[in-house]
Amino acid sequence: MADRLTGGDSSLLRRINAAVTLRALRDGQAVTLTQLVGDTGLSRPTVEGVIEGLIEAGLVAEVEQSQDSGRQRGRPARWFRFRAEAGHILGIEIGVHEIRVILADLTGRVLGSHAKSAAETLDPEERLTLARTTVAEVLRKAGVSRDSLWAVAVGSPGIVDREGTVKLGTAMPGWTGLDLGARLRRSFRCPVMIENDANLAAIAEHWQGAAVGKGDLVFVMAGLSPGAGSLINGRLHRGFGGAAGEIGALHLLGQEATPERLLSTTGKPLDPLDEAAVARVLRLAREGDQVAQVAMDRFLRRLVHDVAALVLALDPEIVVVGGWAAGLDGVLEPLRQQLELYCLRAPEVVLAALGEEVVAMGALRVALDTVEEQLFAVDSPGVSAR
Amino acid sequence: MADRLTGGDSSLLRRINAAVTLRALRDGQAVTLTQLVGDTGLSRPTVEGVIEGLIEAGLVAEVEQSQDSGRQRGRPARWFRFRAEAGHILGIEIGVHEIRVILADLTGRVLGSHAKSAAETLDPEERLTLARTTVAEVLRKAGVSRDSLWAVAVGSPGIVDREGTVKLGTAMPGWTGLDLGARLRRSFRCPVMIENDANLAAIAEHWQGAAVGKGDLVFVMAGLSPGAGSLINGRLHRGFGGAAGEIGALHLLGQEATPERLLSTTGKPLDPLDEAAVARVLRLAREGDQVAQVAMDRFLRRLVHDVAALVLALDPEIVVVGGWAAGLDGVLEPLRQQLELYCLRAPEVVLAALGEEVVAMGALRVALDTVEEQLFAVDSPGVSAR
Incomplete structure (x- = not known):
């Protein structure tokens, strides 16, 4: 793909100058040429050339500044902004x-x-x-x-x-x-x-959710087929084959402890995709139904074990719990207690902040x-x- | 600490030139000034200056080359080597x-x-x-x-x-x-x-052992208090608090499945530090003692579970098994079978290569x-x- 900053001009220096100039404009405020010269450390003629190229590329627009401060005599200041709508x-x-x-x-x-x-x-x-x-x-x-x-x-x-x-x-x-x-x-x-x-x-919870500023995090998506994602030093850890965090399989190891069995109140496993049935069990448990409460306890114990495995393997700063466990009363406390028991420095444990859009x-x-x-x-x- | 390459001279360029020159010398072969000029891309006078500084710092020695090839007329070639003994x-x-x-x-x-x-x-x-x-x-x-x-x-x-x-x-x-x-x-x-x-x-198995060239690895140190270390993209993953891989605690989660209990042949747990007692159980199992074999099976099942937890969390390219499990017959096969069952792309599973010095x-x-x-x-x- 042709370089968007230089229209295919491959001059490395020109590319860098354009990027540096755009960075100075990226927060969306209109700024003057003089400010850009100061912010970028480039010479005025260089910035003028770069800006011209960026206007041509549609990435920068000159802004009419009606309330000119009047401080400047002579040549009126030229104002520019990044065209986020480009x-x-x-x-x-x-x-x-x-x-x-x-x-x-x-x-x-x-x-x-x-x-x-x-x-x-x-x-x-x-x-x-x-x-x-x-x-x-x-x-x-x-x-x-x-x-x-x-x-x-x-x-x-x-x-x-x-x-x-x-x-x-x-x-x-x-x-x-x-x-x-x-x-x-x-x-x-x-x-x-x-x-x-x-x-x-x-990634989303780190960007705008419950883990802003925390680069070492595990996100647990609790559900009938639970999974997890993790960042290490702020970067996604995908694993060698893209399978990192696929803790769902832990349920299978040597025990019949799948969520659909654990959450069943009838002795027969739930349909593994039937989230409505899960919601029903959760509601019953909240309303005090003893069978449902026992099922919930079983499920939570298992979830805690899975999360503990992730925490022991990765040692994150924070664990963010999402998926429908984010809607479960009482998922955080058992998790915190277990992790405090078994981890030297138990991570912070919080609910996801971003909801359905995460x-x-x-x-x-x-x-x-x-x-x-x-x-x-x-x-x-x-x-x-x- | 004063810079070893420039004797405290903080000139960045001089530092870089010295490092570049040393790199060209690092494999230990004696090379000529002309070769250094070619290898580094620096000018002859620059290399001469750098070499002089490095000789002064004790990091480079001039080598007497008795069998001069005779190809060169005029000024005899000067040969230099890195002083690894510095x-x-x-x-x-x-x-x-x-x-x-x-x-x-x-x-x-x-x-x-x-x-x-x-x-x-x-x-x-x-x-x-x-x-x-x-x-x-x-x-x-x-x-x-x-x-x-x-x-x-x-x-x-x-x-x-x-x-x-x-x-x-x-x-x-x-x-x-x-x-x-x-x-x-x-x-x-x-x-x-x-x-x-x-x-x-x-780190050692990646450097010189069973995982050379494999930057995504988990090393499992099997023992009475098992632990693990992992590299991601060739770099050690320590975790936020330095506790990554401390899977020993998984044993404690909700079950009385510590290695000292699993490996016991008497109903009473072994002393958690008594590796000699462990060796005895292993020997008995090898010799066909049924009680010892049952104990070994119990222990292996648990080890497999721990390793699976690490693999699911991290998705490494290779798992290296060390500690005294490296001395166990039959630890690899059950591990491989279980991981193939539960991981999409099961990692390679090998025994540690470096032994006691690892x-x-x-x-x-x-x-x-x-x-x-x-x-x-x-x-x-x-x-x-x-």
Whole structure:
């Protein structure tokens, strides 16, 4: 792809100067040429040249400043701003029960979002069609052209490899083996990234949720097929094969302790996709039903064990609990107690803050990373000393 | 500490030139000035100046080349080599049953090593005295002065924080709370690093053992208080509080499944530090004793579960099994089978290759990193673009 900053001019220095200048403009405030010269450390003629190029590329606009301060005599100051509306990004969740799409500008400001519920029985074709329809609707409502998309990121349950193929996805029929990346890239001309849903939730909670400023975190998505995502030093830990955090399998190890069995009040396991049945058990337990309370206790003990395994392996600063466990009364206290018992420095344990949008927000952040890489990155292969 | 390359001259350029030149010399071969000019890309006068400085600093020696190839007319070629003997490093293990010290030169070439057995009942003073004695002996035998030590790294069981305080160390009496770093820094004038033993074992197996070239690895130290160390992208993952991989606690979660109970053949748990009793059970099992075999099976099932938890959390490329499980027949197969069942892409599972020296070798590698940082690092704060 041609360099957006220099229109294909590959001069490294010119690229760096453009990135440095854009960085000085990225917070969205209009600034004067003189301020830019001060902020960037570049010479005035260099900044003038860079700005001209960025205006041509559509990334910077000159701003009419009506209330000129009058301090300046002679040549009036010229004001510029970053055109965040020059492009757009999408964060998408393709989930078992829902498709969700969030649209934002190049600074990540949300311009629109929409969710459609999906039947858990949809086959991949139907599910992808629903996703495309939801995207089209969000774009149409916001009056944004598909051509102005710079990056799209998509969250999906299951183990997803770096190219976007679902290596294992038991939550949705036909999902395992699906080349989700290739399928979605046909619908967009910009880069499309695919990522595991719990990984995106970890990213989102770190960006705008319960773990802002905490770079070592584990996000636990509690559900009938629980998963987890983790950041180490602020960066996603995917694992060698993209499967890090897939603790659901721990349930299988040597014991019949799947959530659908643990939460059953009838002796027969729940349907592994029937979240409504789970909600019923939770409600009953809250209302004082003893059988349901016993089932809840069993489930919580198991969840605590899974989270403890993650904590012992990774030693994070904070554990964020989401998925429907975020709606469970009393999931935090047993977790905290157990972790304090067995960890020297027990991590903070908090509930997720972002709610239903967490996965799509994480996807939006991944798309935004791609954009920022194109716009603001000064590092580039060959620049660093080794 | 004054810069070893420039004798305190803080000129960044001069430092970089010296590092670049040393790098070209680091493999130990004697090379000519002309080769250095070619290898470094620096000008001849610059290389001459740098070499002069490095000779003064004792890091480079001019070599008499008797069999001059005769190809060159005029000025005879001058040959130089890196003086790996200009300084030394130590890798030390302070273990429950043994103190081990390895001495090497600045390229990591081992010059000597020694191990002393330690009673598990030693108090910290006695244990530290034994460590100092072992160091003195290794230095004396090799004819190396303590002043020529550039870096010392030490492995210890337990959770060790970044400054070298043992936050938790149940394997040795009086170890928890010990400021091991401060105590040992009194004995050396060079940097002293303290690290968890399983973490060092992971580093060592990646350096010279069973996981060379595999940057995503988990090392499992099987023993009565099992632990693990992991590398992610070739770098040690310590965790936020230095406790990553302390899976021993998993045994405690909700079940009475400690190794000393699992391995018992009498109904009474073994002494948690009595490795001889463990060896007895293993021998009996090998000899066909049924009670011992049942105990072994119990223990292996538990070990498999712990390793599975680590693998699910981290998704490494390879699992290296060490500690005394490395001496167990049949630990690999059940592990492989279980991991294949529950992991999409089961990691390779291998036995540790380095044997008893693994922790001290890992310590040596950490000390060598410090040396290489001083000698060869071109990056330096302020050099990189962001």
